[in-house]
Amino acid sequence: MINLMLITALTLFGVAILIALVRIILGPSLPDRVIALDMIGVNLLSGIAIISVLYQTKAFLEAILILGILAFISTIAFSKYLERGVIIERKRKR
Amino acid sequence: MSTVNMAIFIPFIAAMLIPLVYKKLPRLHIGWIVLVIPTFLFIRLACYIPTIARGETYLYTAQWIPSFDIYFSTYLDGLSMIFGLLITGVGALVILYSIYYLSTKESLQHFYIYLMLFMGAMLGVVFSDNIMVLYVFWELTSISSFLLIAFWYHRKGSRYGARKSLLITVGGGFAMLVGFIMIYTMTGTFHVREIIAVIGEHKESHLFLPAMLLLLFGAFTKSAQFPFHIWLPNAMEAPTPVSAYLHSATMVKAGIYLVARFTPVFGGEAVWFWLISGVGLFTLFWGSFCAIRQTDLKALLAYSTVSQLGMIMCLFGIGSASLHMDANIEAVLYTQATFAALFHLINHSTFKGALFMVVGIVDYRVGTRDIRKLGGLMAFMPISFTVAVIGSFSMAGLPPFNGFLSKEMFFTAVLHVRKLDIFAMDTFGILFPVIAWIASCFTFIYCMIIVWQTFFGPYRREKLERKSREASPGMLIAPVTLALFVVGIFFFPNVLGDYILKPAMASVFPSFQSDNYLRQPISPWHGFNTELMMTIGILIIGTLLYMSRRYWKGIYNLVPDSWTLDNLYNNTLTQMEAGSSFITSFYMTGYLRHYLLYMYVFFILAVGGVLVYTGAFDFHMANDAPINSYEWMIAGVVFTSAIAILFAKSRLTSIILNGVIGYAIAVFFVLFRAPDLALTQIVVETVTTALFLLCFYFLPPWRKENAEPRSKRVNLVISIAVGLVFILVALSVKSGKLFDTIAVYFENADELAGGNNIVNTILADFRAFDTMLEVIVLLIAGIGVFSLIRLKAGKGAEKIED
Numbered sequence: 001m002i003n004l005m006l007i008t009a010l011t012l013f014g015v016a017i018l019i020a021l022v023r024i025i026l027g028p029s030l031p032d033r034v035i036a037l038d039m040i041g042v043n044l045l046s047g048i049a050i051i052s053v054l055y056q057t058k059a060f061l062e063a064i065l066i067l068g069i070l071a072f073i074s075t076i077a078f079s080k081y082l083e084r085g086v087i088i089e090r091k092r093k094r
Numbered sequence: 095m096s097t098v099n100m101a102i103f104i105p106f107i108a109a110m111l112i113p114l115v116y117k118k119l120p121r122l123h124i125g126w127i128v129l130v131i132p133t134f135l136f137i138r139l140a141c142y143i144p145t146i147a148r149g150e151t152y153l154y155t156a157q158w159i160p161s162f163d164i165y166f167s168t169y170l171d172g173l174s175m176i177f178g179l180l181i182t183g184v185g186a187l188v189i190l191y192s193i194y195y196l197s198t199k200e201s202l203q204h205f206y207i208y209l210m211l212f213m214g215a216m217l218g219v220v221f222s223d224n225i226m227v228l229y230v231f232w233e234l235t236s237i238s239s240f241l242l243i244a245f246w247y248h249r250k251g252s253r254y255g256a257r258k259s260l261l262i263t264v265g266g267g268f269a270m271l272v273g274f275i276m277i278y279t280m281t282g283t284f285h286v287r288e289i290i291a292v293i294g295e296h297k298e299s300h301l302f303l304p305a306m307l308l309l310l311f312g313a314f315t316k317s318a319q320f321p322f323h324i325w326l327p328n329a330m331e332a333p334t335p336v337s338a339y340l341h342s343a344t345m346v347k348a349g350i351y352l353v354a355r356f357t358p359v360f361g362g363e364a365v366w367f368w369l370i371s372g373v374g375l376f377t378l379f380w381g382s383f384c385a386i387r388q389t390d391l392k393a394l395l396a397y398s399t400v401s402q403l404g405m406i407m408c409l410f411g412i413g414s415a416s417l418h419m420d421a422n423i424e425a426v427l428y429t430q431a432t433f434a435a436l437f438h439l440i441n442h443s444t445f446k447g448a449l450f451m452v453v454g455i456v457d458y459r460v461g462t463r464d465i466r467k468l469g470g471l472m473a474f475m476p477i478s479f480t481v482a483v484i485g486s487f488s489m490a491g492l493p494p495f496n497g498f499l500s501k502e503m504f505f506t507a508v509l510h511v512r513k514l515d516i517f518a519m520d521t522f523g524i525l526f527p528v529i530a531w532i533a534s535c536f537t538f539i540y541c542m543i544i545v546w547q548t549f550f551g552p553y554r555r556e557k558l559e560r561k562s563r564e565a566s567p568g569m570l571i572a573p574v575t576l577a578l579f580v581v582g583i584f585f586f587p588n589v590l591g592d593y594i595l596k597p598a599m600a601s602v603f604p605s606f607q608s609d610n611y612l613r614q615p616i617s618p619w620h621g622f623n624t625e626l627m628m629t630i631g632i633l634i635i636g637t638l639l640y641m642s643r644r645y646w647k648g649i650y651n652l653v654p655d656s657w658t659l660d661n662l663y664n665n666t667l668t669q670m671e672a673g674s675s676f677i678t679s680f681y682m683t684g685y686l687r688h689y690l691l692y693m694y695v696f697f698i699l700a701v702g703g704v705l706v707y708t709g710a711f712d713f714h715m716a717n718d719a720p721i722n723s724y725e726w727m728i729a730g731v732v733f734t735s736a737i738a739i740l741f742a743k744s745r746l747t748s749i750i751l752n753g754v755i756g757y758a759i760a761v762f763f764v765l766f767r768a769p770d771l772a773l774t775q776i777v778v779e780t781v782t783t784a785l786f787l788l789c790f791y792f793l794p795p796w797r798k799e800n801a802e803p804r805s806k807r808v809n810l811v812i813s814i815a816v817g818l819v820f821i822l823v824a825l826s827v828k829s830g831k832l833f834d835t836i837a838v839y840f841e842n843a844d845e846l847a848g849g850n851n852i853v854n855t856i857l858a859d860f861r862a863f864d865t866m867l868e869v870i871v872l873l874i875a876g877i878g879v880f881s882l883i884r885l886k887a888g889k890g891a892e893k894i895e896d
Contacts, residue, residue, distance in 0.1 A: 007724070014727030017758075021731055024750055025738045033750045044757050047724070048764050048772075059769035063760070066773055070780040074753065081746075081787045088788075 006054050013047040034078040041071030098168040098221055099154055101135050101178070102231075105214030109207045116203040125193035128206045132189060132213065136182035139175065146175050147593045149600060153223065153287070162226075163284050169223035172597025176436060177220035177344075177351055179594070180443050184343040185213050187572035191451050192335035194569035195458060205245060205333070212238035216344050220351055224284045225274045232270065232316075235348060236263040239340050243332040255328035258663070262315050262325045270312025270352075276305035277359075290358045290604060297363075306360045309352065310369055317349025319407060320377040323400040324659045330392040334454030337392060342399050342446035347439060350403065353410050357432070357602050362417030371411025371511070371526070377404025379529050382536035386543065386643070387650045391453045391463040394540060395446065398489065401537060402442045405504060408530075409435035412511045417603070427510045432602050434503030436595050441488065441496040441583060448576035449485040449544065452478050455565040455573070456548060460558050465543065470553030475564045477574065479549045484577040490541035490636075491534060491629060496583035498629070501534065505625040531628055538636030539643065546640075694812050702819040711822050713829035725765060732758045749786045753779060770853045 020043065023036035045067045052060040108131050116124050142152070155167040170178070189209070196202060215238055218231030237260075244256035274284075280296040281289050296302060313319075318326040329341050340346070353370060360366045381401025388394040413432030455478050456471065457463040472479045484495060491501030508530045512523035555561075564570075583590055639646070681692070705711055735751040735758070742748040756779030763772035840860065843852045847859040857865050 010724045011727065014724045017731055018727060021734055021754060024754065025734070030746055033747060037750050037753055040754055041757060044761055047761060051764050055767065060764055060772065063764060063769055063772045063776065067760070067776050070776055074780050074783055077784050077787060
């Protein structure tokens with residue numbers, strides 16, 4: 001029973017990822033795509049969490065944490081790029 | 095170390111020491127010291143004459159590369175004796191001449207180093223018994239000749255002539271090397287002695303004919319036979335001593351030596367006979383025909399050398415016929431041709447050397463060697479004139495000079511060859527005496543041109559650069575010595591015949607033991623016979639033609655200039671350059687995408703083609719694990735993003751899609767239970783995305799192509815084919831498991847390495863070496879990026895992201 005629920009949840013996350021992918025491909029503006037990527041990252045994170053429950057293992061918890069951090073960082077990087085054109089700015093004074 | 099081996103090495107050692115001596119003794123003309131070497135060698139070799147004449151030979155062997163059957167073995171017999179004496183004797187005279195000819199302002203050390211290299215190499219060619227060693231020295235003669243021709247390298251003509259001679263002679267040398275290797279494959283030995291002994295068993299071998307042809311190709315290019323004679327006239331840009339030494343007496347006779355040396359191997363075959371005598375005869379005709387139109391004395395002499403070499407070659411060809419018959423009385427008639435060839439070989443070296451030196455003196459004293467400007471020098475240069483007359487009349491075949499004897503013997507040979515009833519000679523035999531006679535008429539004409547145009551007629555002071563006067567006595571020693579030989583050999587030919595030529599005949603015809611086959615006495619007067627009539631005919635017809643030559647000179651203009659062999663050579667080179675540059679620029683477009691195209695096409699053809707050809711594409715899906723629904727979905731995400739990247743309208747979209755693929759792959763790692771890989775993949779994917787964004791900032795604005803990637807059909811087809819090949823290979827590999835996995839071993843990681851994480855124990859313990867190198871790769875990449883950024887700092891420090 002719980003297995004079936006977990007697989008269903010996983011499948012639903014997969015559908016969510018596919019929907020987000022549609023947004024990335026069609027998305028009229030770049031911010032749309034970046035947000036969709038962020039969403040994919042979060043969905044993956046949840047998917048990995050469910051998989052680790054399914055597999056009954058703790059081995060993927062680090063992956064979840066890292067993915068959480070990095071999805072955030074990559075979104076920030078994209079946002080910075082969209083706004084300024086550069087990700088890392090130079091210091092004003094050398 | 096034996097004396098003959100030393101004879102080869104002494105010139106090389108001398109070549110090494112010359113610069114030292116040159117530095118120590120700046121006042122002295124270095125040639126005086128160099129002169130000692132050939133003189134010494136000549137005397138040493140001459141000491142062997144009596145024993146060689148008794149039929150003894152000397153074989154010395156030193157190891158060089160014994161595992162490849164290459165021994166530094168030298169063999170001194172009658173044939174190599176002739177050449178050895180010519181090389182050292184003429185060499186000594188040429189050096190003596192060059193001492194007076196070249197002033198100390200020239201870079202004399204180079205001249206004598208090259209000359210010594212050449213002399214050593216030439217001695218090596220004639221003394222080597224091992225054909226590989228012979229080939230080494232053969233190429234050394236080509237190279238040293240190249241250096242000597244381009245001695246005045248600031249002249250364009252010298253460089254052209256040197257390059258041309260190198261291309262042609264080295265081309266022939268390579269062919270000869272291949273021929274030698276074929277001989278080795280047939281007989282299993284590199285030694286000429288042993289080859290001669292066992293070649294009889296291999297005459298039916300399919301390599302026999304190719305080996306013979308390649309060897310002859312080498313010999314013909316070196317000895318300037320038609321149509322490879324074209325390098326010799328251009329080689330006349332060399333200093334005159336070089337022309338006298340290399341291009342009349344020694345190097346151009348290396349091919350003749352080769353033919354003589356290999357006559358016991360290949361002689362008696364129809365192809366050998368026809369090629370050598372036919373090509374030789376035609377070269378004789380063509381060289382003498384072309385010589386008449388030359389206006390430069392050295393070019394005239396070059397063509398005359400070509401012609402005379404053709405004559406010697408032709409005689410060797412006729413002589414080889416005697417090997418076809420067993421030792422019967424008929425064979426004597428044809429061995430006489432070889433005897434004549436060897437005799438003329440010596441004669442030619444004497445008179446041609448003398449003539450070149452005289453031309454050099456004229457050039458040196460008058461400042462030109464153009465026969466249109468020369469004339470009336472007899473009164474100013476009586477001794478040079480005498481030498482020129484002796485040399486020219488000998489070349490023309492007039493008594494009382496040695497050329498007369500060899501020309502008579504040549505006529506005897508071509509008259510006899512007409513009656514030869516083998517090799518289809520009954521049909522073509524008549525051509526031999528006819529062509530030989532016509533060629534001799536031309537020879538007579540150009541010999542007269544040398545004498546009359548240079549020394550008789552009006553003296554034209556206004557056309558000459560310097561006031562004419564006789565050369566210094568030192569300069570005249572060498573040509574006068576050679577002229578004395580020319581006359582001396584006429585009066586005492588049998589001394590030469592007994593001591594030098596007979597042992598040489600024995601080495602050309604080792605199967606004929608009796609003296610009768612090897613030597614007949616040469617008599618200056620042999621009665622009124624056909625040969626004498628022919629000579630008288632030449633004298634009459636030649637004189638008439640010489641007198642009337644301005645009326646028939648028009649025939650040289652019948653064939654347009656663009657049809658010459660020189661033009662063929664030049665055009666071939668130009669066409670080859672143009673062709674290769676066209677081919678190269680055709681595929682080396684400079685576009686990376688084209689090169690990638692070649693690589694992928696090659697991959698498809700090589701991997702796919704080979705696997706299809708061997709039938710290795712074989713797979714079955716029976717044992718595969720079932721695929722879950724969420725795995726399908728992730729696969730669908732990867733698939734959709736990958737396709738969408740191709741149609742992305744901006745770079746940023748494709749980067750985002752790329753990120754999607756990366757994250758999806760991380761999920762695959764999770765699904766297939768690889769937590770460490772998943773972790774690393776996520777981190778690397780993020781960093782890569784950030785790096786892509788960094789790169790975009792540096793792309794110049796005008797190149798921001800937001801157009802979709804080129805959808806060329808070719809690219810589509812090739813990418814699909816590459817993908818297919820990859821998939822098929824992967825499937826086939828998966829289906830064809832050959833061995834059990836070795837991963838069982840690593841399951842004991844806890845006991846063996848004290849760690850529970852198998853991946854990490856493998857990375858850091860079982861196979862830590864790979865990890866170390868990967869770390870180094872990262873280090874190198876980091877340093878590379880750092881230095882690239884720093885290097886860029888010099889130009890545009892404003893744009894650094896730090």
